[in-house]
Amino acid sequence: MNDDRGLNRDGTIAREGSLSRVQERFAPVVAAARSRIAEVFGPARLDSAYVYGSIPRGTAVPGVSDLDLRLALHDEPTDADRADANTIETAPDRAFPQINGAGILPASRRTLLSDLERHDAGFFVACLCTPLLGNDLAGQLPRYRPTSLLARETNGDLALVLPRRRARASEATTDEGRRTLSRVVSRRIVRTGFTLITPLWGGWTSDLGECAALFGRYCPERAGQMRGAGALGRTPTADPAVLTPLVDDLAPWPAAEHIAVHGEKAPRP
Structure with missing residues (x-):
């Protein structure tokens, strides 16, 4: 990997985060989020879940950084899905002083893999998100270059x-x-x-x-x-x-x- 430019050896953009980079202080936050997402959404609604931002990049600052999550659902998000996501957002912020807020982005699996989102939300999942639960959609998306x-x-x-x-x-x-x-x-x-x-x-x-x-x-x-x-x-x-x-x-x-x-x-x- 070319660490200076965030690229793989073949010139494609490398996935920037990893659960192995999560700092010790933030590990309980990620674990709690994973558990809560699995409990609330379950396999009937959830295809996969991801964490992104400074926490999986290993650069989070206690009391300053927030917890950023992305959900890929089997179907298009409903009002009930968004309400459940909002409920999950509030729990980590209250329980863990090391984060300053939490946010969840829900979308359907179909949308994330669509041609329209291939170089936006698809790129986001493949390169900027770290797998947390379920099957990683990155395997169904292309390798991206800085074009x-x-x-x-x-x-x-x-x-x-x-x-x-x-x-x-x-x-x-x-x-x-x-x-x-x-x-x-x-x-x-x-x-x-x-x-x-x-x-x-x-x-x-x-x-x-x-x-x-x-x-x-x-x-x-x-x-x-x-x-x-x-x-x-x-x-x-x-x-x-x-x-x-x-x-x-x-x-x-x-x-x-x-x-x-x-x-x-x-x-x-």
């Missing part, structure tokens, strides 16, 4: 979501709401900036700091702003004076540039 197609399908829709982010920024009335939005927006900006230059760099990383630094090599005029966004992604703020320019000034630039370079993401229903 313009991958860049477009993973982050070619920031321009479409910006109006919603602006509306949420203007409507946020609590510090917690503004912090959450600050975290979501800043991370999305950094990842869009990184995938803008991914084919030029020729590798993959999910580390926000590294994403921002690599972006700065190719777009030095925006390097400082992107480093700031990367810092916000790890330590978000409730200050509107920081959030507003993030949404109104920085975000539109990578959104437009990404489309100009890689094209628009294929529309979803």
Whole structure:
């Protein structure tokens, strides 16, 4: 494996996480999540489950990092499935002070393996998710390379979501709401900036700091702003004076540039 660029020897993107990398302090969190998912969903509904993010990458920070989970269900998620997922989300956050929140993304097996999601959710499962339960869908997905197609399908829709982010920024009335939005927006900006230059760099990383630094090599005029966004992604703020320019000034630039370079993401229903 090419550790410098996150690639396998054949130039394809390596799976970035592993249960063997989970730090000792976070191992009980992962074990509890696995047990609870199996108990609530069971084999009748659950095809497979995954953990992703800093915990399986071995870079989680106690009290700062969150627990991120992905579920592949046999059928399209129902309201009951989403309610059960929400219930599971709240338990680890209450029981384990070493995490700062938990999130579960449910989707059907069919959707994750579909042609439409092949270079977005499919890539996510195959390269960014670590198997936790069930049969790993990665074996039914291609090997991925850091191409313009991958860049477009993973982050070619920031321009479409910006109006919603602006509306949420203007409507946020609590510090917690503004912090959450600050975290979501800043991370999305950094990842869009990184995938803008991914084919030029020729590798993959999910580390926000590294994403921002690599972006700065190719777009030095925006390097400082992107480093700031990367810092916000790890330590978000409730200050509107920081959030507003993030949404109104920085975000539109990578959104437009990404489309100009890689094209628009294929529309979803």
